[in-house]
Amino acid sequence: MHGTEAPSDWVRRWSPLAPPGSTVLDVACGAGRHLRWMHEHGHPTVGVDRSADAVAACAAWGDIHCADIEEGSWPFAGRQFGAVIVTNYLWRPLLPVLVDSVAPGGVLIYETFARGNETVGRPARADFLLEPGELLTACAALRTVAYEDGFLDSPARFVQRIAAVRETTEPSQPVRYRLDLAV
Template identity: 70%
Template sequence: MHGSEPVSDWVRRWAPLVPAGGTVLDVACGSGRHLRWFAGRGHAVCGVDRNAEAIAALQPLGEAVCADIENGPWPFPGRRFDAVVVTNYLWRPLLPVLAESVAPGGVLLYETFAQGNETVGRPSRPDFLLRPGELLRAFACLRVVAYEDGFLEAPARFVQRLAAVHAPAEHEPGRYRL
């Protein structure tokens, strides 16, 4: 089942950027691997997915919303989160909404498939594969802390990964120290 795999190494690596105790939104969360992990780290969590069964199982952890975010309205209009996490999911019309959903001082952690993946497996349709530099362009309004675009093994896949912050009005020295 989608979401039963281990926590993304990318998410784990950049999770320290998430403000302590902050609210984390897991977009297209599936069975909630990241939602569960952040809840275990003391964060308030919110997940959204169109799979009602998966969402029902996540209710005890926090806010779990069943919604078709590709064919219906965004279920969190005007809300901002201390972290927005997206993995293995791409719906281009949603990218601006995701950027707007990151609170000042918050972080966006995004990892999904990129062009080239069609040579090694699924997804293979261009609709589901990022073009070169697409995440950088889509989230140019945020301060990029880290970005990767390339091939990963085990399992073989082409990905783009981005960690970006919505810099607060007053920069906190050292807050984003690597």
């Protein structure tokens, strides 16, 4: 089942940007590899996936919702999170909602397939592949901390990934970029 593998290196690297103890949302959470990771690092977690099997597999790590976010309504309307995590998932109409779901001081950690992936495997349909710079454009309201767009080995794939924060409006409350790069 998708989600039983180890947490993404990208998520592991940038997850320290989530404010300590803040609630984390994992979108299309699968069996919960990132929910588990964030839960183990002291964060309350919320997940959403359309698969009842996936939701059942990760129920121990937080508040998990079974919902089809492509056909139904967004189950977290009006809520913001200390971190929003998305991996291996793209539904373009949801991109602005995901950006809006990042609380002041919070982070969006996003990693998914990009154009070029059709030459090495699946997904291959343009609907599931980001165009060059598309993730940067979608995150224009946030401060980009890290961005990559290119080819990765093991397994061979083309990806775009971003770590972007919503800065606070309070000058006395700057976003602190706590990084433990030895993950």
